[in-house]
Amino acid sequence: MKFMSLFKKELREMLTPQTIIVLVMIYVGMFMLGNVMGKQIDKIVEESSEIVLCDNDDTSFTKSMIEAMKKPDANTTNTVKLVKLESDDYPAELDRLGEKYIVIIPKGFTEQVESGKTTEYIYVSRMTSLSTLGNVSAGSETAKNLIQASVVSTLYSKKMIEGKLTSDEITQLNKPVDLKEITVVQNNTANIGASTVAQMKTMENMFLPIIVFLLIMYSSQMVLNAVSTEKIDKTLETLLSAPVSRLSVLSSKMLAAGVVAALYAIVMMFGMQNVVTKMQTGGDTAAYKDAVEQLGLTLSGGQFILVGLQMFISILIALSISLVLGVLAKDAKSGQALLLPIQLLSMVPYMLSMFMDIKTLSPVVKYIIYAIPFTHTFMANENIMFGNTTLYWGGLAYQLALLAICMTFAIRVFTSDKIFTMTLGGGKKSSGGLFGKKTQQHED
Amino acid sequence: MDNKNINVLEVKGLSKQYKKGVYASQGVTFNVRKGEIFALIGPNGAGKTTTIRMISTLLKATEGDAIVDGHSILTEPEKVRQCITYLPDEAGAYKTMTGTRYLEFMAGIYANDANQIKEFVERASEISELGDRLKDKIGSYSRGMIRKLLLARAMMPKPALAILDEPTSGLDIINALDIRRMIKKLSSQGMSFLLSSHNMLEIEYVSDRVGIIAKGHLLEVGTAEELKDKYGTRNLEEVFEKVVLSR
Numbered sequence: 001m002k003f004m005s006l007f008k009k010e011l012r013e014m015l016t017p018q019t020i021i022v023l024v025m026i027y028v029g030m031f032m033l034g035n036v037m038g039k040q041i042d043k044i045v046e047e048s049s050e051i052v053l054c055d056n057d058d059t060s061f062t063k064s065m066i067e068a069m070k071k072p073d074a075n076t077t078n079t080v081k082l083v084k085l086e087s088d089d090y091p092a093e094l095d096r097l098g099e100k101y102i103v104i105i106p107k108g109f110t111e112q113v114e115s116g117k118t119t120e121y122i123y124v125s126r127m128t129s130l131s132t133l134g135n136v137s138a139g140s141e142t143a144k145n146l147i148q149a150s151v152v153s154t155l156y157s158k159k160m161i162e163g164k165l166t167s168d169e170i171t172q173l174n175k176p177v178d179l180k181e182i183t184v185v186q187n188n189t190a191n192i193g194a195s196t197v198a199q200m201k202t203m204e205n206m207f208l209p210i211i212v213f214l215l216i217m218y219s220s221q222m223v224l225n226a227v228s229t230e231k232i233d234k235t236l237e238t239l240l241s242a243p244v245s246r247l248s249v250l251s252s253k254m255l256a257a258g259v260v261a262a263l264y265a266i267v268m269m270f271g272m273q274n275v276v277t278k279m280q281t282g283g284d285t286a287a288y289k290d291a292v293e294q295l296g297l298t299l300s301g302g303q304f305i306l307v308g309l310q311m312f313i314s315i316l317i318a319l320s321i322s323l324v325l326g327v328l329a330k331d332a333k334s335g336q337a338l339l340l341p342i343q344l345l346s347m348v349p350y351m352l353s354m355f356m357d358i359k360t361l362s363p364v365v366k367y368i369i370y371a372i373p374f375t376h377t378f379m380a381n382e383n384i385m386f387g388n389t390t391l392y393w394g395g396l397a398y399q400l401a402l403l404a405i406c407m408t409f410a411i412r413v414f415t416s417d418k419i420f421t422m423t424l425g426g427g428k429k430s431s432g433g434l435f436g437k438k439t440q441q442h443e444d
Numbered sequence: 445m446d447n448k449n450i451n452v453l454e455v456k457g458l459s460k461q462y463k464k465g466v467y468a469s470q471g472v473t474f475n476v477r478k479g480e481i482f483a484l485i486g487p488n489g490a491g492k493t494t495t496i497r498m499i500s501t502l503l504k505a506t507e508g509d510a511i512v513d514g515h516s517i518l519t520e521p522e523k524v525r526q527c528i529t530y531l532p533d534e535a536g537a538y539k540t541m542t543g544t545r546y547l548e549f550m551a552g553i554y555a556n557d558a559n560q561i562k563e564f565v566e567r568a569s570e571i572s573e574l575g576d577r578l579k580d581k582i583g584s585y586s587r588g589m590i591r592k593l594l595l596a597r598a599m600m601p602k603p604a605l606a607i608l609d610e611p612t613s614g615l616d617i618i619n620a621l622d623i624r625r626m627i628k629k630l631s632s633q634g635m636s637f638l639l640s641s642h643n644m645l646e647i648e649y650v651s652d653r654v655g656i657i658a659k660g661h662l663l664e665v666g667t668a669e670e671l672k673d674k675y676g677t678r679n680l681e682e683v684f685e686k687v688v689l690s691r
Contacts, residue, residue: 233535233536233537234532234533234534234535234536235535235536235537235538237497237500237502237530237532237535238530238531238532238535238550238594238597239553240502241500241501241502241525241528241529241530241607242525242529242550242553242554243522243525243526243553243554244525244553245522416504417502417503417504420497420502420503421462421503
């Protein structure tokens with residue numbers, strides 16, 4: 001009985017309306033994230049049954065192989081779109097055909113198969129993102145499996161008629177085809193698989209989104225705590241009644257948080273560089289580095305600054321939102337709860353950008369995600385590498401506009417009565433709500 | 445002119461409206477003379493803090509004005525802030541700072557140069573009577589010590605007007621007496637005070653004149669003796685009861 005009374009009291013204190021709102025937001029956020037990722041996986045599954053193929057060999061064997069691709073078994077049906085290439089300029093050919101990838105059966109493929117040698121086919125894909133799911137070569141995997149099955153089946157049929165297998169033929173049966181992967185980034189090509197590049201690049205850049213995420217979290221928390229603690233302890237009243245402008249108080253808090261955040265960013269960046277350097281010691285590192293150079297997937301000093309610029313603006317947006325949230329906090333506990341929307345707003349694009357190419361999402365979802373200002377920072381690296389300049393500058397313009405709005409609002413709150421009268425979730429003092437709704441103040 | 449007749453603060457019809465038709469304070473008018481301790485007394489929710497916050501330029505007045513040392517709170521709030529210091533009710537201080545560091549920080553805001561900072565800190569250290577404890581972190585201070593430190597901070601720039609909201613609220617008898625004596629001493633040196641309190645017996649002891657405020661209206665102004673004579677009572681609490689009931 002006594003325990004239950006204590007338990008109920010604790011639960012009531014912890015499960016406040018703000019906590020419930022945050023829980024609902026987390027659920028909605030996760031639900032949205034799950035749906036978006038589910039759709040992306042459905043798309044990959046769907047893509048695996050669509051094969052864009054160029055048959056340069058054009059023999060009865062390749063024709064029967066294509067037929068087998070269309071209906072590999074009684075339960076599976078694939079769509080094979082046959083295209084013709086006009087040149088070996090793969091970036092131009094992908095653009096002309098409007099395709100993201102092409103499987104190419106080269107001339108002499110049948111001859112190689114029949115001569116009992118391991119043969120090769122080519123997979124050309126355009127890379128537009130560094131995300132994990134954005135670079136799954138579903139089409140090439142399906143094609144590879146089906147081509148391999150066709151070659152093996154042909155060999156078996158032949159041997160059924162001819163008799164024993166030669167050692168070359170045994171080797172061929174074990175590895176009937178080789179896949180030559182070509183990745184296209186903008187107008188550059190390199191003989192490497194897009195998934196390999198994405199995998200290595202992800203490893204290389206894995207700390208960047210973590211740094212962005214942590215910086216947003218850390219700087220928000222610093223400013224929110226600084227403002228809420230000053231308000232709760234009434235040291236803010238002391239400061240604001242002193243001969244110092246309110247803008248000085250506001251800007252000093254933001255600048256201090258910005259400086260500490262920048263220090264964190266520098267330390268994290270150096271730490272990250274060290275980790276990445278140590279991790280890149282494998283055998284294929286040189287080949288990978290060459291391929292990345294060829295594809296232009298490296299950032300110049302100027303481009304680094306552009307990524308840093310969006311990072312800085314994201315932090316400023318988070319700081320200005322946190323300033324207002326700090327004013328709203330009634331106590332330390334509500335201050336922590338108020339941080340959760342920012343955490344959620346940075347977590348959603350952080351997760352999405354790691355797993356999928358946000359650009360390829362359905363328009364509604366995509367623009368909802370774009371509306372989160374932090375999304376553009378998580379995408380900045382990728383947008384610059386893949387030449388999505390419109391998206392980068394558009395994102396930057398949006399961030400600047402939002403920063404201006406957030407800063408104006410924060411300045412308005414800080415330079416008006418709202419700084420003392422505004423609280424969230426009712427309570428003792430609420431003369432002007434967040435959106436200007438006023439109720440009577442109950443104080444002396 | 446006698447210094448005692450110079451008005452350091454003139455409050456003229458000051459009102460604060462939070463919601464249409466609902467005033468936290470309405471048409472409040474009074475003045476504070478040089479070297480005077482003027483106290484606004486009233487129960488919780490009477491409008492004392494709102495009035496004080498408007499005079500301290502923290503809240504904007506809906507109507508009326510207040511002139512502090514010749515400067516309007518509406519048109520010259522920056523100049524007003526140079527003439528006043530404000531000590532909020534139940535105010536805290538930065539717990540991670542030492543007492544001395546806090547005084548230095550606040551002195552840096554009020555002072556014009558390094559010498560003045562030094563002068564302010566020395567004065568505040570003396571007023572606070574905290575001695576070596578000023579070297580300790582504020583987080584280790586008792587409530588009474590924090591109040592003394594804050595009061596010393598409010599006094600250090602020798603403001604034309606010190607505004608103290610419930611200066612002894614929550615303090616034990618010894619600390620409250622210390623602070624009342626401190627206020628009396630500084631007043632005798634020419635500093636003006638605007639206090640607020642709901643402890644009317646304390647106000648009767650410490651203040652030169654009193655303003656009785658209830659439901660946002662200033663109902664009476666006078667010395668404790670004048671008010672007691674007028675209403676034929678023994679103390680300010682009884683005056684307050686009669687004033688409020690008569691409205």
